[in-house]
Amino acid sequence: MQRTSIEINYSSQEGVIARYAKALSHPVRVRILRFLDCQSCCFTGELTEEIPMAQSTISQHLKELKEAGLIQGDVMPPRVKYCINQKAWEEAQKAFAVFFDR
Amino acid sequence: MQRTSIEINYSSQEGVIARYAKALSHPVRVRILRFLDCQSCCFTGELTEEIPMAQSTISQHLKELKEAGLIQGDVMPPRVKYCINQKAWEEAQKAFAVFFDR
DNA sequence: ATTGTTCATCGCAAATAGACGATGAATCTG
DNA sequence: CAGATTCATCGTCTATTTGCGATGAACAAT
Numbered sequence: 001m002q003r004t005s006i007e008i009n010y011s012s013q014e015g016v017i018a019r020y021a022k023a024l025s026h027p028v029r030v031r032i033l034r035f036l037d038c039q040s041c042c043f044t045g046e047l048t049e050e051i052p053m054a055q056s057t058i059s060q061h062l063k064e065l066k067e068a069g070l071i072q073g074d075v076m077p078p079r080v081k082y083c084i085n086q087k088a089w090e091e092a093q094k095a096f097a098v099f100f101d102r
Numbered sequence: 103m104q105r106t107s108i109e110i111n112y113s114s115q116e117g118v119i120a121r122y123a124k125a126l127s128h129p130v131r132v133r134i135l136r137f138l139d140c141q142s143c144c145f146t147g148e149l150t151e152e153i154p155m156a157q158s159t160i161s162q163h164l165k166e167l168k169e170a171g172l173i174q175g176d177v178m179p180p181r182v183k184y185c186i187n188q189k190a191w192e193e194a195q196k197a198f199a200v201f202f203d204r
Numbered sequence: 205a206t207t208g209t210t211c212a213t214c215g216c217a218a219a220t221a222g223a224c225g226a227t228g229a230a231t232c233t234g
Numbered sequence: 235c236a237g238a239t240t241c242a243t244c245g246t247c248t249a250t251t252t253g254c255g256a257t258g259a260a261c262a263a264t
Contacts, residue, residue: 155254
């Protein structure tokens with residue numbers, strides 16, 4: 001939106017927190033991550049069975065999680081295997097831990 | 103939105119995470135919380151000096167944080183003193199810690 | 205009583221997010 | 235080559251979020 005003339009400079013930490021928080025701000029995405037956490041990996045199809053929403057909707061949520069860096073998808077035709085991105089996961093974990101630790 | 107006929111049941115943990123994450127999903131709100139964390143408490147006016155946005159906008163973000171339970175406002179006419187809600191803060195801290203701890 | 209201060213809320217406009225069905229790309233199988 | 239399978243993307247619709255200025259409420263001080 002950004003209609004202010006003044007440039008807003010968010011410190012790095014604020015941006016990182018906000019970005020990861022946004023990825024976690026929808027119950028379905030939290031659910032997907034928890035599912036991936038248990039299974040270690042899964043195909044899109046397993047999620048569409050697990051979660052009662054249109055396949056296209058699940059796919060969009062996966063895209064957002066991927067763009068946030070929290071998951072990665074390996075193409076294994078004709079399927080795609082999704083896993084949690086270890087590195088980003090730990091970065092997020094740390095960011096939230098630091099943020100909440102007062 | 104909810105256009106699916108099927109009822110979606112989110113486990114409690116998913117809802118809690120999503121709710122707090124949503125509150126943290128905007129850089130300004132993260133910034134407000136960090137400011138409150140440092141100052142322990144502050145008035146709205148201090149935030150409008152700190153953050154270059156319209157007073158009404160800051161006020162809205164405060165409202166969202168309040169509705170998420172993360173802060174509380176004590177009316178001290180003509181001002182309002184905002185503090186972090188200790189209890190909710192710790193609940194959120196724990197929820198994220200549990201979520202990320204695999 | 206009038207004025208000033210501080211803040212919330214309203215009303216609007218623009219942007220973003222969420223959901224769906226339909227379609228398309230890529231790859232197997234027969 | 236002709237289906238079948240799996241998934242992403244597109245287009246569309248609606249809902250929500252974000253931002254602003256303007257206005258109003260509550261109180262203090264004059």
